[in-house]
Amino acid sequence: MKLTKEQLEQFDREGYLFFPQQFTREEMKALTDEVPQLYSRREAYNVREKGKDAVRTNFAAHMYSKPFAKLARHPRMVRPVMDLFDEQVYMHQFKINGKMAFEGDVWQWHQDYGTWLNDDMMPTERAMNVAIFLDDVNEYNGPLMFIPGSHKKGVVEAKHDLTTTSYPLWTVDHALIAKLVERAGGKSGGIVSPKGPAGSMILFHSCLVHASSSNLSPWNRVSVYLSLCAVSNHIRRFKRPEYIAHRDFTGIECLPDDCLLKDYPVDLPWKDGVPASAMQTTSVPFDEMKKAA
Ligand code: SIN
Ligand code: MN
Numbered sequence: 262m263k264l265t266k267e268q269l270e271q272f273d274r275e276g277y278l279f280f281p282q283q284f285t286r287e288e289m290k291a292l293t294d295e296v297p298q299l300y301s302r303r304e305a306y307n308v309r310e311k312g313k314d315a316v317r318t319n320f321a322a323h324m325y326s327k328p329f330a331k332l333a334r335h336p337r338m339v340r341p342v343m344d345l346f347d348e349q350v351y352m353h354q355f356k357i358n359g360k361m362a363f364e365g366d367v368w369q370w371h372q373d374y375g376t377w378l379n380d381d382m383m384p385t386e387r388a389m390n391v392a393i394f395l396d397d398v399n400e401y402n403g404p405l406m407f408i409p410g411s412h413k414k415g416v417v418e419a420k421h422d423l424t425t426t427s428y429p430l431w432t433v434d435h436a437l438i439a440k441l442v443e444r445a446g447g448k449s450g451g452i453v454s455p456k457g458p459a460g461s462m463i464l465f466h467s468c469l470v471h472a473s474s475s476n477l478s479p480w481n482r483v484s485v486y487l488s489l490c491a492v493s494n495h496i497r498r499f500k501r502p503e504y505i506a507h508r509d510f511t512g513i514e515c516l517p518d519d520c521l522l523k524d525y526p527v528d529l530p531w532k533d534g535v536p537a538s539a540m541q542t543t544s545v546p547f548d549e550m551k552k553a554a
Contacts, residue, residue: 264341272345276412276469277455283337284393284460288521291328293395293459296357296483299326306504306535311427315364318428319357321504324531329355329485331527336515338391338487341464346387346491349512353377353388353496354488354505357395360403361483365476366426367403370438372411373488374467375419375431381506382497382546386415388490392463395485401478404454405463405471408441412466417441433470441470489513498546503539 264272272278300307300316308318323333332338333352342350359365373390377383398404411417419431442451455463465471467488476482490496495510516525531539 262337262340264344269345272464272466275409277407277409277463277465278341279455279457280462280464281457282460283462284521286459289395289459291521292332292485293483295322295326295328296395299357300359304535305502305540308428310359310361310364310366313364315361316359317366317426318359321355321507321531321535322357323352323355324504324535325529327527327529328521329357330529331516331520331525332393332485333487334513334516334527335520336518338393338462339489339513339515342389342391342489345389348387348491348493350489351492351495351510351512352487352507353381353383353490354486354507356486358484358486359481360473360476362402362476362479362481365403365482367475368471368473369422369425369430369432370435370470370472371419371430371432372417372468372470375416375433377467377488377490377496377506378416379419379421379431380498380500382500383490383494384497385494386467387494388467388488390463390465390467391487391489392465393485394457394459394461395483396481397458398456398461398482398484399478399480400454400456401476402480402482403473403476403478404456404482405473406452406454407465408438408470409445409450409453411441411445411470412468414441414470415468417470438470497548498544500542500544502542504535
């Protein structure tokens with residue numbers, strides 16, 4: 262899938278592209294059917310909502326679940342990002358966010374690159390998210406909200422919020438959010454939230470400021486996020502466990518376009534469990550570790 266000149270211009274201006282029904286419901290089914298058994302596992306890679314059993318985020322399913330390993334190599338998700346960067350990309354992070362009916366908590370206003378820079382020492386913004394809806398997303402079940410054009414500000418000031426939800430996040434102060442929304446058009450387009458049926462896809466810049474509200478509706482809002490990073494821009498520090506910030510910088514080889522409907526061989530290196538090495542972390546950048554060795 263090649264992005265058109267209009268799409269490239271729109272991405273540059275607004276910082277995101279929305280592709281309604283990029284995948285069929287049939288293609289989504291094998292993924293959706295797999296989620297309950299992944300969420301039921303008592304593993305570190307399932308982060309539960311604060312004080313609840315509902316899963317907020319499942320990390321790294323592409324390392325131990327076949328349907329998600331195929332999704333992680335899907336040309337409709339990966340090629341547009343390779344096109345934009347004109348380079349091979351590797352999987353920096355892979356998550357299945359639950360935002361479960363009645364239970365799904367907020368994601369505060371943030372930029373993803375803020376976290377990737379501060380925690381993982383990713384050198385530049387040459388990484389981005391591709392999100393896919395496994396459920397229909399509507400105005401009631403906590404859709405993503407974007408401030409169009411906010412990516413043009415580069416990395417904005419953020420504070421490490423360790424308390425609001427169960428998941429630490431570098432979040433942007435409300436006064437700055439109000440300014441950015443005003444600059445983007447205030448009540449006329451200063452915040453947008455792409456909504457659509459299961460199988461819709463969003464590609465968004467790593468500096469685009471975004472958030473989502475809690476889900477008080479009776480409908481789950483399960484979405485998958487591939488965070489793809491240009492190979493040359495790989496992280497320099499392993500401060501977070503490997504299931505959160507991956508350490509294999511090999512470029513992704515895409516599978517054929519029909520890979521969600523047909524069987525193709527894929528590697529599942531963590532199918533028998535996450536290795537102990539993936540849990541090890543250090544705050545020392547790894548080029549300094551090499552020098553010291
Ligand atoms: C994220 O920003 O990483 C997730 C937001 C969401 O799933 O609503
Ligand atoms: Mn985010």
